[in-house]
Amino acid sequence: MALHEFLTTFAGLPVVAADDDDLPAGPSEVAWRLDMDYDAEDGDFRRAFEKLLQRTGPAGPTALIIGDWGDPGQPFPFATLIDAADRLTGLRSLFIGEMSYEQQEISWIFQADYRPLLTAFPALERLWIRGDGDLAFSPMRHEGLRELVIQSGGLPTSVLEDLLACDLPHLSRLELWLGVDGYGGDIGVDDLAPILSGRAFPALTHLGLCNSEIAEELAAAVAAAPVVARLESLALALGVLGDAGAESLLAGQPLTHLTSLDLHHHFMTPAMAQRVVDELPGVAVDVSDPKDETRHGRYTVAAE
């Protein structure tokens, strides 16, 4: 399985390609998407980035999505952003690595240590990352960050440990794609205890543990996790959740305080999916995209 499609909105703003002639709104009222051609050459990314800065004015884009930076098998060129920090004072939302499977498999997208970037952008509020090659977060305190999404086909324990060692006092939305063991996703339920207990990330109101092959165990753990009482929304989507996990959720602590419960891309039977919806009135339960395990077994939305 693989990822094929791009966001059409990011940070609540419509996504516009950096070289698109049509601009539906002011340059700070759209999310800019910068994506290199499949045959890009050295220097193309830096040149395209410069052109974008000229288009977006003195504060730069408010929201920026970076797709293919030319060779995603090499770490993202963080210096391009960091060196331009004084021309990116308006940047609040950043997504690095939004590539389709046709451009680069998720497991082959290389990142790096995000501390230099986050240090250079203290006002950054929303950070999305796809791909976990060499991904790290050296210990830091960041007061701006509200939302962190890490999309991975197999998230290693080291990244989780890094995050738990960071001080992110205002982080209210956290979504981790745990992926599969075969692609390095070795995080177990016990490793998540600091989050599930509510000790880590005191401001958390949304938790997503997605794209996971241990979704059934996650559901059982979440059903008894203290953190859930203060969540407004919960996601166990994109993974292998089936009837057993759904049963755990329904048998566990009350979930009716949630605004939304996202379980889409799942392996529940239609009857169980309906039961989850029926037993959680007032909660927007997403049980769309049911999958069939008869031919290929259960699979997460992204792995390789």
Next chain:
Amino acid sequence: MRLAVVGNPGNRRVALFRAAVDRAGLPEPEVFGWREVLTAGRVPGPGTLVRIDSPGEDAEVDRLLRELGSGRPTVTAEHGQIIGGAAWFAGLRAALARIEAGGGRLLNRPADILTMTDKPRCHALLSAAGVPVPEAFGPVGGWAALRASGWRRFFVKPSHGSSASGVLAVAVSGPRVAAVTSVEVSGGSLFNNLAIRRYEDEAVVASIVDRLAPDGLHVERWFPKASLGGRVLDLRVVVIGGRARHVVVRTGRSPMTNLHLGNARGDVAAVRAAAGEREWAAAMDTCERAAACFPETLQVGVDLMFRTGWRGHAVAEVNAFGDLLPGVLADGQDTYDAQVAACTP
């Protein structure tokens, strides 16, 4: 002038053509089986208007073509076996020469059929005509040359293969290699398998590529294709008499979108809407320009890819026998009706 068709008589392609001729109220076309062409030299004569259809989907015809091409007795391929592409192509060249020598008026020019059946040559022709195509690698000796080139993502295709047969979508990053393909190695031979698989062992990928190489390879950069509804897609556009009217969307979850690998037909209107009218019109124009590279040939089947995000497009292949689009109608005509109408008064 009476219509005739060279094809495999039991094949639905021939049946669909005969049905179209019948609908047009014309006399039934005479059928010249590929086996007869190859074994008895029976070909259409002067005074006939000849459609040459695919010799494919017949194991004995495949064997006879390879035998003719190699000049040596040869064995029947096992089901799905990838074997003797170069000999097959040489056999096709010789067989088409026989048909041409018969004196019938040919709707598709043999030289064009041969060009379309030779991917490096076809790519060079399209490229020279300014038709957008992914960059080609040039002559390929084998895996080592590809590995040393620094190319990151590319498609490896047998020069004379059809549809997804023998095709590998390869990604290289530093020391790592991955190939998505329908090819499997079994008992020292290569086979097409309906299941797409992924190899991450470079030795396996190298051995497949090096086994395919002696029959000729065509390598192009991996053009990142657009998707809709979670499925990657491309188009098969049949251009008849210079006009692109018959279109199917082919979709899949793997990089190979060819229909026979268990993939689905998509919704043309949805793709057109996603591409936008300007990009769609440009793509159709590209298909007609690709067909114009073969001006003496009545129909070609163009495989057209939109780029990820619908930003541009490129031609993946042009097929000599790419008009099997059963039930796809334009102005009430299927591809066979349209050809009959285009070649008869």
